[in-house]
Amino acid sequence: EPEVTQTPSHQVTQMGQEVILRCVPISNHLYFYWYRQILGQKVEFLVSFYNNEISEKSEIFDDQFSVERPDGSNFTLKIRSTKLEDSAMYFCASSSSKETQYFGPGTRLLVL
């Protein structure tokens, strides 16, 4: 069964550094998403992406964040200058329609 994959599984970075989190969505899916879960809190929506552009974003997704689909398979989330409060588990998801989303295993980001 096809799955969403994410790399790396863990990332430790210094405050102020840039990080890029990578995702390979399910191959025939058209909609892509990033969510995050701060330890002990809810899973929160960050952004959705369709047809090579952002279709929706939350108030969390400020100018420090960007997404890109650099080729036909990868979907990346970039955080330009990480803050301590960016420490979280970041989940990528994809869907073939605007309904059922399938999630990857997550990248645990720790900002020191």
Next chain:
Amino acid sequence: AQSVSQHNHHVILSEAASLELGCNYSYGGTVNLFWYVQYPGQHLQLLLKYFSGDPLVKGIKGFEAEFIKSKFSFNLRKPSVQWSDTAEYFCAVLFGGATNKLIFGTGTLLAVQP
């Protein structure tokens, strides 16, 4: 504001006990409803979903959920849990309209004792 609440944060059961996890949402319009499960060290997996039709939906591994529109609820049930059901369970809602943003509940951590 659109929100999803799960009433039980931690549940401990013995094997063969019955399970019911509550989920309520705040919105009165059209919704698509989901339960996801996260086993230890694994990713979020879809257990079941409701879009329309029969309000009693069956998912994988013997789970089912009932949509009660008048109560804005979508409770998850399993008649007899197993040790392997130990996991975190998340209710999520796709509220009607142009959005495709899933709103999650806080999750319920289920521990099943053998």
